[in-house]
Amino acid sequence: MLKLPPLSLYIHIPWCIQKCPYCDFHSQPLKGRLPNIKYINHLLHDLEQDLQHISNNREVISIYIGGGTPSLLSNNAIQMLMDGIRTRLLLNENSEITIEINPEIIDSNRFIKYQKTGINRISIGVQSFNSKKLKSLGRTHSSKKAKEIINLVSKMNFKSFNIDLMYGLPNQSLEEAIHDLCQAIVLNPPHLSWYQLTIEANTLFNSYQPSLPDDTTLWNIYKKGNQLLTAAGYHRYEISAYAKPGYYCKHNLNYWRFGDYLGIGCSAHGKLTKPNGCIIRIVKNKYLYSFMNGKYIDTQYQLNNDDKKIEFLMNRFRLFENIPCSDFYKYTGLHETVIESQIKNAIASGYLLKVKNYWKVTKKGKLFLNSLLELFL
Ligand code: SF4
Missing domain, CATH: 3.80.30.20 (tm_1862 like domain)
Structure with a gap:
């Protein structure tokens, strides 16, 4: 679990x-x-x-x-x-x-x-x-x-x-x-x-x-x-x-560490992880009239494994902090092996470093964040 x-x-x-x-x-x-x-x-x-x-x-x-x-x-x-x-x-x-x-x-x-x-x-x-x-x-x-x-x-x-x-x-x-x-x-x-x-x-x-x-x-x-x-x-x-x-x-x-959040109110967004690893997103109604008539939810959907992977990385790479490799499993429920080859490419391209059990986005990686993320798509 x-x-x-x-x-x-x-x-x-x-x-x-x-x-x-x-x-x-x-x-x-x-x-x-x-x-x-x-x-x-x-x-x-x-x-x-x-x-x-x-x-x-x-x-x-x-x-x-x-x-x-x-x-x-x-x-x-x-x-x-x-x-x-x-x-x-x-x-x-x-x-x-x-x-x-x-x-x-x-x-x-x-x-x-x-x-x-x-x-x-x-x-x-x-x-x-x-x-x-x-x-x-x-x-x-x-x-x-x-x-x-x-x-x-x-x-x-x-x-x-x-x-x-x-x-x-x-x-x-x-x-x-x-x-x-x-x-x-x-x-x-x-x-x-x-x-x-x-x-x-x-x-x-x-x-x-x-x-x-x-x-x-x-x-x-x-x-x-x-x-x-x-x-x-x-x-x-x-x-x-x-x-x-x-x-x-x-x-x-x-948010940026890919934690969970409830989102309430007109147009709010939420993201919640279940103990079985499934992650759901809930989008609330943006129409105030409908919201005020009790129709709170607009859409609700489950993230697939590709979404989990890319959303975790998109958020974590924004931060100027080292990323413990174990957080990948902790926040997505996916094993590190699913991104192993892309991580190697990112390191070879000079976008990422692996120091002990951490990943660190390099200066080049910060400057070319989109190129770094593309490697994982
Ligand atoms: S419209 Fe309202 S929410 Fe948007 S920037 Fe102005 S004060 Fe802030």
Whole structure:
């Protein structure tokens, strides 16, 4: 019988103040009042349906309340959600519990309420400290407000907090991007997600493409930014994730290590391993009307062995950590022999190293991640 991987819980809140032109997350502008209690009741029913796939002694190591804009939920709704989760799931005493917030709709009273519910990590969607850039991104908060909220959070004894910051913004110069990053570093967040703006399908930016920095500028921003973050004591542990030692995000690490997660709420995704090694994916209904009428599941399917293999590697190769070879069996239920010849090819091509019982992606492997993965297809 397979030892099951760690288990997390993702909760999706599908409303925002307005839709940002670059965003392809499932969310819609809030019109009128948010149906707080009704939505939380559906989330808890959705969770109950998923419980059949896990044994009741499985501990949850992390919870992530994301969206959309979860800080649009009322304090009562958050309390009801957290109470409802606790009566249905076993939380590990060190569970990391994160909520994403929009700096525009938050205050100290709200943070105190969050702490009472057990939320111990805050993720702040800042994106830029430049007012013009914020405007071009469709964000409703100001740079001043974002700094106020970051200073407030840093004094409030949360276990950790994260700032989301983007680079490669419309018409952004190297100097502007680095100035943004320096302002974030000065605020000293334990965790910083620093990622490049990309144009996604089904976004306004895809229909009306803004003028983005050229590849040379992007490369220079990345190189300089990476140096500054390293000098400030941040470890880059994933392509866009930087953290001070001891502050890696447990929830995201569990995704990237190919751990299990329940996903509840409109459009959420879950991945669960059964003791017999079978792995299922559950995709929730993206249509809010149907979700709010109790039709929670859109699709559910079982991964075949090729899916397990490639999904494990795609996730693990993103991380800047050695991969214990035994994790391949631990997380997929497949024996290492099924990838033996491809591993040899990857080593011969200079993409991978085998050191003792670990695999390590080389610099070349990181630069040519797609070529490395192609060897396993
Ligand atoms: S606030 Fe966040 S989730 Fe909402 S539209 Fe903007 S980027 Fe997307």
